[in-house]
Amino acid sequence: MKNIIIASTSTLHGGSYLEYLLPALQSHFKNCKSILFIPYARPGGISHDEYTQKVSSAFEKLHISVKGIHEFENAEDAILNAEGIFTGGGNTFLLVSQLYKNNVMQLLSETVKKGTPYLGTSAGSNICGLSMQTTNDMPIVYPPSFKTLGLIPFNLNPHYLDPDLQSKHMGETRETRIKEFHAFNSIPVLGLREGSWLEVKGEKITLKGDLSARLFLQNQEPTELNPESDLSHLK
Amino acid sequence: MKNIIIASTSTLHGGSYLEYLLPALQSHFKNCKSILFIPYARPGGISHDEYTQKVSSAFEKLHISVKGIHEFENAEDAILNAEGIFTGGGNTFLLVSQLYKNNVMQLLSETVKKGTPYLGTSAGSNICGLSMQTTNDMPIVYPPSFKTLGLIPFNLNPHYLDPDLQSKHMGETRETRIKEFHAFNSIPVLGLREGSWLEVKGEKITLKGDLSARLFLQNQEPTELNPESDLSHLK
Numbered sequence: 145m146k147n148i149i150i151a152s153t154s155t156l157h158g159g160s161y162l163e164y165l166l167p168a169l170q171s172h173f174k175n176c177k178s179i180l181f182i183p184y185a186r187p188g189g190i191s192h193d194e195y196t197q198k199v200s201s202a203f204e205k206l207h208i209s210v211k212g213i214h215e216f217e218n219a220e221d222a223i224l225n226a227e228g229i230f231t232g233g234g235n236t237f238l239l240v241s242q243l244y245k246n247n248v249m250q251l252l253s254e255t256v257k258k259g260t261p262y263l264g265t266s267a268g269s270n271i272c273g274l275s276m277q278t279t280n281d282m283p284i285v286y287p288p289s290f291k292t293l294g295l296i297p298f299n300l301n302p303h304y305l306d307p308d309l310q311s312k313h314m315g316e317t318r319e320t321r322i323k324e325f326h327a328f329n330s331i332p333v334l335g336l337r338e339g340s341w342l343e344v345k346g347e348k349i350t351l352k353g354d355l356s357a358r359l360f361l362q363n364q365e366p367t368e369l370n371p372e373s374d375l376s377h378l379k
Numbered sequence: 380m381k382n383i384i385i386a387s388t389s390t391l392h393g394g395s396y397l398e399y400l401l402p403a404l405q406s407h408f409k410n411c412k413s414i415l416f417i418p419y420a421r422p423g424g425i426s427h428d429e430y431t432q433k434v435s436s437a438f439e440k441l442h443i444s445v446k447g448i449h450e451f452e453n454a455e456d457a458i459l460n461a462e463g464i465f466t467g468g469g470n471t472f473l474l475v476s477q478l479y480k481n482n483v484m485q486l487l488s489e490t491v492k493k494g495t496p497y498l499g500t501s502a503g504s505n506i507c508g509l510s511m512q513t514t515n516d517m518p519i520v521y522p523p524s525f526k527t528l529g530l531i532p533f534n535l536n537p538h539y540l541d542p543d544l545q546s547k548h549m550g551e552t553r554e555t556r557i558k559e560f561h562a563f564n565s566i567p568v569l570g571l572r573e574g575s576w577l578e579v580k581g582e583k584i585t586l587k588g589d590l591s592a593r594l595f596l597q598n599q600e601p602t603e604l605n606p607e608s609d610l611s612h613l614k
Contacts, residue, residue: 157547188555189562235559237518277518282556283472284512284563286525303550312392314573315538320423321517324470327424328519338549 147172147261148295148344150272152302152336154233154265162202162265164339168352170206172261173228178209180226182252184242185234185267199232219246223255233266233302236279240271241287253293262295266302269336273299278325278333280318296342296349297379299325304335304358319358319366326362332378333360334369342375349375382407382496383530383579385507387537387571389468389500397437397500399574403587405441407496408463413444415461417487419477420469420502434467454481458490468501468537471514475506476522488528497530501537504571508534513560513568515553531577531584532614534560539570539593554593554601561597567613568595569604577610584610 149165149172156164173179183195196212203210210230216222223229229252231239243249256262264272270279271292278299307317316324322333335358336342343350351357356368359378369375384400384407391399408414418430431447438445445465451457458464464487466474478484491497499507505514506527513534542552551559557568570593571577578585586592591603594613604610 153549155549157549186562187551188558235556238559238563277520279518280550282513282515282560283518283525284556284560290518290521303548305548305550313538313540314388314390314392315515315540316422321470321519323423324473325517325519327421328473 145259145346146257146295146344147259148256148272149263149341150269150296150300150336150344151263151265151341152269152304153338156339160202161198165263165265165341166205168341168343169263172263173206173208176208176228176261178211179203179228179230180213180222181210182213182229182231182239182243182268184213185232185236185239187232187234195232195234199230213246219248220251223248223251226255226260228261228263229256230263231265231268231271233268235284236267236270236276236281237283237285237287239267240276240290240292241285243271244288249291249293253295256293256295269300269302272296274331275299275329277329277331278322296344296375298332298334298375301333301335304337319360322360326360330362332362334358334375334378335360335366340371347376349378351375380494380581381492381530381579382494383491383507384498384576385504385531385535385571385579386498386500386576387504387539388573391574395437396433400576401440403576403578404498407498408441408443411443411463411496413446414438414463414465415448415457416445417448417464417466417474417478417503419448420467420471420474422467422469430467430469434465448481448483454483455486458483458486461490461495463496463498464491465498466500466503466506468503470519471502471505471511471516472518472520472522474502475511475525475527476520478506479523484526484528488530491528491530504535504537507531509566510534510564512564512566513557531579531610533567533569533610536568536570539572554595557595561595565597567597569593569610569613570595570601575606582611584613586610
């Protein structure tokens with residue numbers, strides 16, 4: 145039975161890393177003494193070791209130890225044997241490239257579908273969708289495919305941002321970008337604001353946190369979904 | 380001799396399409412009765428015809444007629460025979476995919492290098508660099524390569540945005556994204572603010588407009604370049 149938390153962001157403004165999620169994570173990883181961390185997205189180019197250390201400090205509060213996938217001789221074994229798995233944020237193009245390069249994209253998907261508890265934040269959430277095509281990230285490396293884990297039957301736009309009506313900037317709004325995606329793709333897209341997350345228990349998908357989320361369906365006006373909305377029907 | 384205008388944006392806040400560039404375009408396209416428009420990036424999913432009509436209306440003020448590349452039976456002939464060429468903004472992933480699909484990426488590069496006057500805005504400017512890897516756009520389609528025209532020996536970030544110090548949003552700033560690019564790539568990146576453009580005459584590259592531009596070099600602190608700066612040495 146799938147057991148997944150898919151969070152828009154790791155950190156809220158003014159808060160510390162993972163702080164707002166700790167109560168949810170305590171219950172989510174309650175049967176885990178240790179978790180496997182996938183640092184491949186490494187934000188701002190920090191090293192795998194530095195990133196893993198940061199995550200380790202946050203999980204100390206839950207008395208859970210953390211080991212980075214790069215510390216294992218065999219990445220596939222690391223995933224197969226993990227009690228729980230966390231993929232952190234950073235650059236989604238880099239993360240997806242590394243998952244393919246290390247030949248673990250499909251294995252990670254299968255493992256999480258079988259029930260290993262999984263946490264994703266930001267880029268680590270993006271890959272839970274059908275494709276990474278609604279990421280906000282810069283294409284700093286060329287991945288062999290945009291296809292991702294498919295743990296949920298739609299796509300995500302983490303860090304979703306409403307248009308700034310005061311802005312004089314002429315770059316595309318997030319909504320315009322998602323509309324462009326829908327000119328070529330029929331996959332639903334959920335704009336997940338910072339502070340929101342999805343809880344996946346088996347086939348049930350629930351919106352968590354205090355904020356509404358914005359749902360984009362092809363050829364339809366976007367709609368707002370309230371917290372605790374059931375998204376299991378989406379596809 | 381190369382003769383190119385590479386603009387951050389087509390439109391300034393409160394202005395009409397291409398309005399702020401018209402004086403520069405009048406001189407740039409002075410020997411052209413007609414220009415070829417490449418609408419492949421089609422912003423927000425508008426049609427090639429709609430987009431070409433919009434561009435046509437703007438160029439009427441200069442008494443220049445506009446024909447879309449999609450109106451020609453053969454895209455290669457259209458480029459070879461063009462008096463001038465304009466590639467408009469929209470989605471860079473889509474633009475690059477279409478240029479490869481229609482087998483004109485290399486031909487367009489060669490043609491502009493030989494001297495056909497070229498104008499790019501936004502996505503149409505992004506492709507003037509060595510790669511499209513510093514675009515802000517969403518990866519709505521999967522291009523066969525990120526390599527672009529290479530008309531200048533560096534990359535661009537159009538619509539460059541300074542960090543909003545008041546923002547409570549935790550998504551990456553533009554500067555963080557470019558830093559991530561430089562964790563894996565050594566190509567210089569020029570952050571071109573809306574209202575700025577590059578004028579390329581032969582091998583001379585000059586920053587135009589009233590604003591400074593932000594230059595990012597690998598492993599160095601970014602610097603600000605004043606209008607009229609000579610960028611010919613960059614590589």
